[in-house]
Amino acid sequence: MSTPPVRPSSQATAVSRGRDDACPGALRLHSADDGALARIRIPGGVLRVGQAQALGLAACELGDGELHLTSRGNVQLRGLTDDCGADLASRLESAGLLPSWRHERVRNIVASPLSGLDGRGFADVRPWLRALDELVCASEAAPRLSGRFLFALDDGRGDVAGLDADVTLRAAPDGSAWLRMGASDSVAVVRSEDAPRAALLAAEAFLELSGGRVWRVAELPCPADELINEIGRRLQAEVASPPAWLLTSGPSPGAVAAPDGTALSVLAPLGRLTSAQWTAVTAAASAELRLTPWRGVIIPIAPAERLPELHAVGLITDPASPWLGVGACIGRPGCAKSRADIRADAAASLTAGGVLPAYWSGCERRCGRPRGDHVDVIAAQDGGYRISVFRDSREHTITTTDNPSRLAVSVAAARTHDHSHDQ
Structure with missing residues (x-):
């Protein structure tokens, strides 16, 4: 189908990418200060127990033994040797984690855990x-998507609807599905059984409209509403403006009541699981694990009596934990650009409570920083930390400190203070 020209908008931010997307994957390893890094896409975060065990074994035998959860429910292995690529790929393929080598970097799908x-x-x-995963892996166009x-x-429920996705499918109260592109205020209304196909068609339309010049819907030189109107025409679907999208947070740690029994929710401090922690999680699961975009793990149909042993290995099982809402990039020594061992500093500065999440970064790139309101803690160029509050995409209340004894107090104050009237 031919694509009509898209009208530029003064409200859209045009971005032209003059280089290839270097996003790491399972086959394209990234060189870091602590060795090579592999990012394994786990659509929806769903791992069979056998797949989880294969990942744990690969981390121990090829890397530093730890598994790092990303904000998209994927897994990163670090400290890999430069010559392990073929071995890692073979292990992942045998475990069913590489259904298509051409599509492995574009299987970026988050789902309500x-x-x-x-x-x-x-x-x-x-x-x-x-x-959707099967459709993506069968698509000839999909490999041209950015990682x-x-x-x-x-x-x-509104949990993953607020994660800044390029294509969002949301179940509607009447049994249909709403398809949204980027931050559009409009949706294409499709039948539930047609929703996965509609999502892929939306991604392929984005590729046509972008001409491969941008990586994300937000970078298109046109409003997302124009794109959703085009999607509606292609799908012959109604385009509507639904009620405000109520957004909720991810699962809290602890036991989750379920009709078929109890599920367990645990979080990994700063998204990093040791070999012992990963072993404990897989041992508690009967069939599968679900990794969450909030760097946690859901263990379906597991008794609450397993929580103490998960807590004993250092996983977060208590919704009152001071670790809740605290995130960080890898920092030193894993990243040469980082100005500090920000994970150690974040651990030393834990305080209970806090309305806003806090994210620690070793430099201005702020890798992995969350969307939405949060406290930004960044290692300063001349030492110490710069602490600011982001609300409605605007930076407020900037403070700096190079006094380690004051760092925890300053971060806690930023997380708990009412900034609603800040200018």
Whole structure:
């Protein structure tokens, strides 16, 4: 189908990418200060126990033994040797984690991690997840997507709908599905059974409209509303303006009541799981694990009696934990650009509570920083830290400190203070 020209908009930020997307993958390793890094895409965060065990073994035998969870529910292995690429690929393929070598970097799909478990939401998105992943892996166009392009499948509860995805499918109260592109205020309304195909068609339309010059919907030189109107025409679907998208946070740590039993939710401090922690998580699971975009793990149908042993190995199982809402990039010694061992400093500066999440960064790149309101803690060029509050994409209340004893107090104050009237 021919594509009509898209009208530029003064409200859109045009971005032209003059280089290839260097986003790492399972086959394209990234060289870091602590060795090579592999990023393994886990659509929807769903891992069978055998796959989880294979990842743990690869981390121990090829890398530093740890597994790092990303903000998209993927897994990174670090400290890999430069010559392990073929061995790693063979292990992942044998475990069913590389269904298509051409598509491995574009299988970026997040999904409501408790969908189908706790009885909430308007639909179980697991059939969407399986179908969309198969469609992506069969698409001739999809490999041209950036490794940063993101699909989100929300069961209606609003958890992954706020993760800045390029294509969002959200289950609607009437049994249909809403398809949104980027931050568009409009949606294409499609039948639930057509939703995965509609999501892929939306991504392929983005490729046509972008001409391969941008990586994300937000970078297009046109409003996302114009793109959703084009998607509606292609799908012969109604384009509507739904009620405001109510957004919720990710699962809290602890036991989750479910109609078929109890599920367990645990978080990994700063997204990093040691070999002992990963072993404990896989041992507690009967069939599968679900990794979450909040750097946690859902263990379906597991008794609450397993929580103490998960807590004993250092996982977060208590919703009152001071680790809650604290994130960080890798920092030193893993990254040469980092100005500090920010993970050690974040651990030494923990305080209970805090309305806003806090994210620690070793430099201005702020790798992995969350979207939305948060406290930004960044290692300063001349030593110490610069602490600011981001609300509504604007920076407020900037303070600096080079006094380690004051750092925890300053971060806690930024997380708990009411900044609603800041200018």
